[in-house]
Amino acid sequence: MIEIPQTYYKESGDEVDLPAQSQQLRYQFSDGKIVGTHQGAYFFTIGQRKGLAVGGTPDPLFVIDTDVEENIVYVGQGKNHAGLLRKALKVNIEDVHWVRDDLKIPEGETMEVMARIRYRQPLQKAIIYPKVDAFYVLFEEPQSAITPGQFVAWYQEEELLGSGIIV
Incomplete structure (x- = not known):
């Protein structure tokens, strides 16, 4: 399980670039830090909060993406994390x-x-x-x-x- 920091994101600001705005970001292992383990990325869905079994963060963690092929779950802190x-x-x-x-x-x-x-x-x-x-x-x-x-x-x-x- 990899935590992606809020500082990862850049503002696009271009409201007419619909393809860019609608595209879900794809993360890499090196984009964040390891915060936990899991039994399979296919068990998780974007926005999920329950069942992550990771504590010790100021705000709750939410799933922001999954990579089933690499078996990685990407998470971010807080319900207003830019990845969500x-x-x-x-x-x-x-x-x-x-x-x-x-x-x-x-x-x-x-x-x-x-x-x-x-x-x-x-x-x-x-x-x-x-x-x-x-x-x-x-x-x-x-x-x-x-x-x-x-x-x-x-x-x-x-x-x-x-x-x-x-x-």
């Missing part, structure tokens, strides 16, 4: 599903929506960006533990417009 937070996410075009085709927006246009990445999560303000090769969701506020393989759903008022699998 992102404003944007990406969905592959083939994984976008519209409930109503008449509300589908063409590539290059945008739509203000309310979106969520978790069941029963309060809806969050966001803008959707369909592109040629991908579909992006840019949230007004950073979201915690955006996890590949989970779903994002977007709404207008109470109506579900569509969903997609997060990359």
Whole structure:
């Protein structure tokens, strides 16, 4: 188990660079320090706090990434660790599903929506960006533990417009 320090991150500041903002950081063994052991990286999910069996830190540790091939779990201190937070996410075009085709927006246009990445999560303000090769969701506020393989759903008022699998 490797702890990544909060000082590891650099501000991008470029709100129009959706590919960069939606990309999950990939860590290396040398990016942090060893703080514990585990029985397999595949047992952990991004955002997980329980079951890490590591103490002695000022703030609780959260899983910020896993590398199943190398069997490494990367953790960070505190629920506001930069490794947990992102404003944007990406969905592959083939994984976008519209409930109503008449509300589908063409590539290059945008739509203000309310979106969520978790069941029963309060809806969050966001803008959707369909592109040629991908579909992006840019949230007004950073979201915690955006996890590949989970779903994002977007709404207008109470109506579900569509969903997609997060990359």
